[in-house]
Amino acid sequence: MQTYLVTAAAALAAAAVALLLVEVVHRVTRRLGRRSLLMTELTDHSHRAFQVAATVLAVQLAVRFTTLYAVGSPWRQVLLHALVLALIAAAAWLVASLLVVAEDTALARFRVDVPNNRHARRVRTQVVLLRRLTIAVIVVLALGVMLMTFPAVRGIGAGVLTSAGVVGVVAALAAQSLLGNVFAGLQLAFSDAVRLDDVVVVEGEWGRIEELTLSYVVVQIWDDRRLILPTSYFTSTPFQNWTRTEAAVLGTAEFDLDWAIPVQAMREELRRLCEGTELWDGRVCVLQVTDATGGLVKVRALVSAADAGSLWDLRCLVREHLVAWVRDQRPTALPRLRAEVGDTAGTPPWQAVQPRRPVRRQPDTEVPDDARVFGGSDDGEARSEAFVGREEHAEARR
Incomplete structure (x- = not known):
């Protein structure tokens, strides 16, 4: 004692x-x-x-x-x-x-609370996945060392090594889905295909990468729902990544209008709207007629914003403002179905309503910057080089 x-x-x-x-x-x-x-x-x-x-x-x-x-x-x-x-x-x-x-x-x-944080988010994604992997390896090694302190375990070590090939094959077949997700997680971390806080569109849902592990990815949907997907989904299924290179994105708002719509006046109204809101980042503000069939013309407004959230609000603002503008200022451009009866030699009655202020028409050879997607502004020139090529773009300008 x-x-x-x-x-x-x-x-x-x-x-x-x-x-x-x-x-x-x-x-x-x-x-x-x-x-x-x-x-x-x-x-x-x-x-x-x-x-x-x-x-x-x-x-x-x-x-x-x-x-x-x-x-x-x-x-x-x-x-x-x-x-x-x-x-x-x-x-x-x-x-x-x-x-x-x-x-x-x-x-x-590496700060992620700055506007240009693509590199920081990439490093953060890789470090977080490596942290999970290293901790798992440390736990497995510690358990192995603890088991090796028992004489009985050391005695059967030779037998385990001789049958390791068969056991490995069986384990690989039984856990091929799990191993596939683990390798997919490592591939996502180092291929830069998706990172934490990336804005993506998956399964028809728009959201943000909230968590990325070796086996699953959590996407925070815009309405605060959570979409949980296996990591192999992002290596085998196409998806949209809106922030892979930068957070700034483009968006459209389309309108089906009558042929009487004054396009240039609507274009100027779109420009005034964009210049008067903080949602617009100053890069792209273009209005074009993209189709004219079925008795209507399709007018598309293309705008840009600094991030996906601002773009959504800007697109909604453009729709609301231009719908009200057409209704109040250009009622003759509202969608309609016509049936003309009588003598058509004179001026049709539907052209009787005159605009409240004269529209300044530009010469046909002069195309304003806000009427071109590929050209005009510095951003349009860069987009033209990216989609057309430098040589073709230079020849087109000549």
Whole structure:
């Protein structure tokens, strides 16, 4: 009983000394690292793991050296084995916390709350997936090392290695869907096909990539629903990514109107609307007649915004404003079906209504910038080069 009390007292003393030393190191590190993000992260995230690992190591050493007289005793072997298992688990926890600190420190250099954050979102996506993968690897390795401390497990190791090929084939066939999603997650992380906070259209739903793991992707739909898809979906199914290169996007608003619509006046009204709202980013404001069949003309307004949310609001604003403008200012351009009866030699009655203000008509050879998608403005010139080619674009300008 006296020897047991000595061992217990030594273990408690060792634990107290270890806790005291860890607390001193913690306070010194916090004071010296006030201006260092790495030191701050270490004191916040790795303190508890370091405390547990140091305490278990101190207790294990105290028990080992105070029980040398009972080397062959069963209780000593069981106690030391339990302490070794605890030390392996604590060391794995400490290593995982150090990796998390390193990843958080690296992520702090890349801000995602700025307008041009494509590179930052790409790095964040890769680091988050690597964090999940490294933690999983650390847990598996720790469990393997803990199992190898049992003599029975080491004895069957040779048999396991000889049958590893068969077991691997069976496991691959049984978990091919899971492994496929894991490899798809790694492919998404390093292929830059999709990143966190990307705006995508999947399954007919418009939303934002909220979470990306090795097995599934969570898409936050615009109405706060969540669409959960396997990562293999994004490597095997086409989807739209609105923010892969930049957040600025284009959008359209289409109108079916009568042939009496004054296109140039409507174009000028669209320009005034865009210049008077903060939703427009100043790049593209184009109005064109894209079709003229079935007794109606299809007028398309093409506008641009800095992000997908602003674009949606801008498209709705364009529809509301131009619908009201046509109804109030150009009622003869409302969609209609005509049936003319009588003498058609004179002026048709439907042309009797005159616009409230004269429309300034441009020469047929002069095409305004807001009537061209490929050309006119700097953004239109760049779009023309991208879709037509530099040589063809230069020849067209000549």
